[in-house]
Amino acid sequence: MDAKKTLRDEAAQALDHPIGRRNFLKVITAAAAAVGLSSSVAVKMAEAAAAGLKPSVIWLHFQECTGCTESLLRTSHPDVAEVILDLISLDYHETLSAAAGHQIEASLHQAMEQHKGKYICVVEGAIPEKDGGIYCKIGDRTALDILNTVAADAGAIVALGSCASFGGIPASPPNPTGATGAPMILKDKTVVTIPGCPANPYNFLGVVLQYATLGTLPELDQKGRPKFAYGRTIHEDCPRRAHFDAGRFAQMYGDEGHMQGYCLYKLGCKGPATHANCSIQHFCEVPGAWPIGIGHPCVGCTEQQLAFRVPLHDTVDIERPTPPDTYPPILANDSKVSPLATAVGGLVAGAAIGAAVVQSRRLDKEDTND
Numbered sequence: 538m539d540a541k542k543t544l545r546d547e548a549a550q551a552l553d554h555p556i557g558r559r560n561f562l563k564v565i566t567a568a569a570a571a572v573g574l575s576s577s578v579a580v581k582m583a584e585a586a587a588a589g590l591k592p593s594v595i596w597l598h599f600q601e602c603t604g605c606t607e608s609l610l611r612t613s614h615p616d617v618a619e620v621i622l623d624l625i626s627l628d629y630h631e632t633l634s635a636a637a638g639h640q641i642e643a644s645l646h647q648a649m650e651q652h653k654g655k656y657i658c659v660v661e662g663a664i665p666e667k668d669g670g671i672y673c674k675i676g677d678r679t680a681l682d683i684l685n686t687v688a689a690d691a692g693a694i695v696a697l698g699s700c701a702s703f704g705g706i707p708a709s710p711p712n713p714t715g716a717t718g719a720p721m722i723l724k725d726k727t728v729v730t731i732p733g734c735p736a737n738p739y740n741f742l743g744v745v746l747q748y749a750t751l752g753t754l755p756e757l758d759q760k761g762r763p764k765f766a767y768g769r770t771i772h773e774d775c776p777r778r779a780h781f782d783a784g785r786f787a788q789m790y791g792d793e794g795h796m797q798g799y800c801l802y803k804l805g806c807k808g809p810a811t812h813a814n815c816s817i818q819h820f821c822e823v824p825g826a827w828p829i830g831i832g833h834p835c836v837g838c839t840e841q842q843l844a845f846r847v848p849l850h851d852t853v854d855i856e857r858p859t860p861p862d863t864y865p866p867i868l869a870n871d872s873k874v875s876p877l878a879t880a881v882g883g884l885v886a887g888a889a890i891g892a893a894v895v896q897s898r899r900l901d902k903e904d905t906n907d
Contacts, residue, residue, distance in 0.1 A: 601662030660719040696731065697741055699734045699838055729755075805851055810855070
């Protein structure tokens with residue numbers, strides 16, 4: 538306990554910010570837990586932060602609604618002030634910066650020069666490629682040019698949200714601006730994608746802090762997504778999963794099944810094909826603050842092949858896990874006989890017919906003997 542108390546004291550004093558000794562280690566631990574790291578790793582993060590290590594973050598905005606930034610602003614453990622002032626150095630952010638015009642552009646170039654090869658480049662929003670990228674320009678420069686310039690000397694690149702990860706809403710058909718995601722532009726670089734509309738801020742905070750304090754990135758899947766957050770489908774950890782397994786489904790909004798919390802698959806829930814941790818990492822520290830938690834099907838916002846492409850209430854194939862064959866079929870219709878019932882009925886009827894034939898032969902034989 539004494540060692541931990543000393544660590545908290547030194548850390549809080551080193552940061553010279555009124556975060557409070559009691560809360561400091563709690564903040565670091567929460568961020569470490571977001572990426573599935575142990576408490577011992579959280580202590581290492583705290584030691585690094587206490588030593589004054591604050592990663593420089595350059596945050597770029599392109600084709601988007603600023604929803605991912607707004608989501609970050611709604612966090613409270615840690616809140617945005619603690620994140621910005623105590624854990625990272627947000628050197629460029631068009632929404633949160635007090636400066637504007639030439640001043641903010643100067644701060645961008647200064648941060649790039651001072652932290653060359655070390656800063657974290659965060660991309661929020663899609664990048665239009667059509668017609669040379671003229672559909673998104675900042676300071677008379679295209680988003681395409683800005684991204685390539687800033688990413689060239691970045692130590693780590695994070696595509697935050699579905700728009701930055703794969704194009705999101707701007708890239709939905711017919712995609713008039715040729716919008717695409719950061720990984721599609723920066724093909725020769727490792728881009729950590731944190732899709733979501735909006736992305737969960739804790740997934741982002743955990744990735745940034747792990748890189749800043751340990752110099753590593755979390756394990757990524759083939760799409761650049763951290764496996765700790767996107768390694769499982771929502772369906773696997775959904776609180777309504779038991780109803781799915783039991784064959785209990787809401788048939789329409791407001792019906793008895795919907796009000797009792799039955800599975801929303803028949804209403805178009807994309808959870809069986811959507812990789813994300815929304816079901817266990819809710820938004821804004823409010824239990825139930827996610828689509829299924831408020832009674833609406835998952836729309837698959839983290840999946841490029843689903844988000845803003847598949848109609849909202851269309852059902853999707855179940856990727857994994859699938860229920861055992863003994864469970865009620867999802868699309869069973871009471872007016873029809875299911876294949877399983879037909880098979881069982883066939884076996885019973887066949888057995889009955891076979892028994893009747895055997896019995897009739899036995900009686901014939903007895904009559905002959907008489």
